[in-house]
Amino acid sequence: xxxxxxxTTTGAPPAxxxxxxxxxxxxxxxxxxxxxxxxFTLAQILLVRPGLGLGWxxxxxxxxxxxxxxxxxxxxxxxxxxxxLVAPITSWSDSTALLRCYLAVLSGLALYFALRVWRxxxxxxxxxxxxxxxxxxxxxVFYGPQAMPNYxxxxxxxxxxxxxxxxxxxxxxxxxxxxxxxxxxxMAWMRPMDAVYVVLPLLALGLRRPRLLAVLVAGLLAGAAxxxxxxxxxxxxxxxxLSDASSIQGGLxxxxxxxxxxxxxxxxxxxxxxxxxxxxxxxxxxxxVLPLLAAAGAVAAVRARRALPIxxxxxxxxxxxxxxxxxxxxxxxxxLLPAYALLALPVAYGLVHFAGAPARGTARTLAVGLVAVCxxxxxxxxxxxxxxxxxxxxxxxxxxxxxxxxxxTAGVRPPCLLSGYEAVPIAFYTGCGSAETAGHDTSTTxxxxxRTTHGTPVAVLTRPGGRPPAYARSWPVERVxxxxxxxxxxxxxxx
Numbered sequence: 160x161x162x163x164x165x166x167t168t169t170g171a172p173p174a175x176x177x178x179x180x181x182x183x184x185x186x187x188x189x190x191x192x193x194x195x196x197x198x199f200t201l202a203q204i205l206l207v208r209p210g211l212g213l214g215w216x217x218x219x220x221x222x223x224x225x226x227x228x229x230x231x232x233x234x235x236x237x238x239x240x241x242x243x244l245v246a247p248i249t250s251w252s253d254s255t256a257l258l259r260c261y262l263a264v265l266s267g268l269a270l271y272f273a274l275r276v277w278r279x280x281x282x283x284x285x286x287x288x289x290x291x292x293x294x295x296x297x298x299x300v301f302y303g304p305q306a307m308p309n310y311x312x313x314x315x316x317x318x319x320x321x322x323x324x325x326x327x328x329x330x331x332x333x334x335x336x337x338x339x340x341x342x343x344x345x346m347a348w349m350r351p352m353d354a355v356y357v358v359l360p361l362l363a364l365g366l367r368r369p370r371l372l373a374v375l376v377a378g379l380l381a382g383a384a385x386x387x388x389x390x391x392x393x394x395x396x397x398x399x400x401l402s403d404a405s406s407i408q409g410g411l412x413x414x415x416x417x418x419x420x421x422x423x424x425x426x427x428x429x430x431x432x433x434x435x436x437x438x439x440x441x442x443x444x445x446x447x448v449l450p451l452l453a454a455a456g457a458v459a460a461v462r463a464r465r466a467l468p469i470x471x472x473x474x475x476x477x478x479x480x481x482x483x484x485x486x487x488x489x490x491x492x493x494x495l496l497p498a499y500a501l502l503a504l505p506v507a508y509g510l511v512h513f514a515g516a517p518a519r520g521t522a523r524t525l526a527v528g529l530v531a532v533c534x535x536x537x538x539x540x541x542x543x544x545x546x547x548x549x550x551x552x553x554x555x556x557x558x559x560x561x562x563x564x565x566x567x568t569a570g571v572r573p574p575c576l577l578s579g580y581e582a583v584p585i586a587f588y589t590g591c592g593s594a595e596t597a598g599h600d601t602s603t604t605x606x607x608x609x610r611t612t613h614g615t616p617v618a619v620l621t622r623p624g625g626r627p628p629a630y631a632r633s634w635p636v637e638r639v640x641x642x643x644x645x646x647x648x649x650x651x652x653x654x
Contacts, residue, residue: 191287192274199294200267203304209256212556217306218587227253229592231583232602235403238386240349245306259304266303269314276321280468289507293500295538297545298492308349309493313500315345316357320472323361340378347382360474407599409488419490426548431489445537453502456509469505476501562640563588569637570650571618579620605630612647619645
């Protein structure tokens with residue numbers, strides 16, 4: 160692999176690579192990066208809709224720091240990064256619109272600064288294109304304003320990898336070393352295991368650089384410290400928590416989930432079980448073109464003798480994607496956000512190289528036109544999928560809200576407890592706690608739940624026609640929205 164710190168020996172720098180003089184002329188604010196970040200923020204607010212209710216996982220994270228509802232059961236794979244991220248809003252307000260706007264602005268600012276880290280290694284037009292490619296994916300726009308960890312792992316990955324390159328070139332730059340530490344800590348703070356997979360190539364690079372290795376490990380430990388401590392205080396130890404996390408994810412091992420991820424590209428937020436037909440080829444085409452363009456960018460960078468700034472994010476993208484393509488038996492499009500963010504850099508480099516390769520005249524015009532047409536088509540597809548996904552999400556979360564209103568009418572009001580089908584998100588919307596006696600969110604026993612009914616309004620939710628657990632079969636039945644509520648004795652409608 161060629162050393163990323165050396166420029167070509169003669170002539171102008173290759174397309175996409177900044178010259179030393181250009182680096183000295185860097186403005187304090189990059190207008191193109193700022194425009195990309197601002198457009199990303201605006202797209203989130205306009206297209207995802209601030210009033211979009213909280214999703215299932217969001218209710219778990221938000222409930223940990225919310226005064227609106229008791230904290231939901233926090234299963235083994237989850238980390239406390241998202242609750243702390245949203246605490247400045249959710250600790251005093253239950254406004255979903257305010258939370259969405261806060262996260263949209265924060266995610267836009269984060270994208271700007273994460274791309275800015277790369278200014279010494281790639282030209283502004285390459286960075287702006289990379290940011291636009293990543294920010295224009297429907298999954299990025301959809302999850303940017305949501306209380307979910309995957310986008311923030313992607314931001315941490317961009318910062319960490321970029322600062323590793325910067326620290327490698329300027330070993331006495333304290334900002335670079337702090338960036339390496341902070342990027343690794345942010346990833347581990349959000350999802351510890353994802354952080355480990357992302358930094359594997361960086362750890363390999365650090366084997367011959369003890370200081371780099373030490374800073375990376377320190378960042379990972381700092382971000383995961385709370386998760387490790389909590390493993391011993393609430394999950395029976397680190398080994399047990401890792402085992403529980405693997406079990407909840409279906410058991411880590413060989414699972415070919417490539418087709419599952421393809422099914423998710425059509426707007427399926429969670430594909431588990433992942434059945435059904437694949438989306439239209441127009442929806443999945445970009446996914447097949449993505450690795451080809453990244454490989455083309457890598458080849459161009461190697462030929463330009465500036466391989467490392469392109470090959471390193473490419474390697475980290477591959478290791479970030481491996482567990483979600485080959486090690487778990489289900490899929491969600493958000494799982495691959497860190498890989499998409501890192502792949503955007505070699506893809507953008509390859510596109511700029513392709514468009515700028517012809518020196519002048521008709522050939523260059525055709526190349527630029529071809530790239531522009533392909534990008535416009537890509538944007539159109541992403542917009543259509545995003546609209547459909549938002550529409551389905553609005554409908555599903557509105558149904559939870561209607562169920563919560565029906566439960567209030569039936570007399571289930573805080574302080575209360577829900578169990579059964581979709582009890583976790585509906586409990587949050589109702590202002591109740593939730594408890595399950597089976598499944599991934601098991602947090603109590605049937606005997607304990609039955610005892611709770613003596614002093615707390617308890618309802619067990621089932622699908623229409625579904626059978627409740629044995630202890631609730633004699634309870635009064637009430638239709639609440641599309642579900643059936645089995646109400647513990649003593650609950651009075653309207654109270």
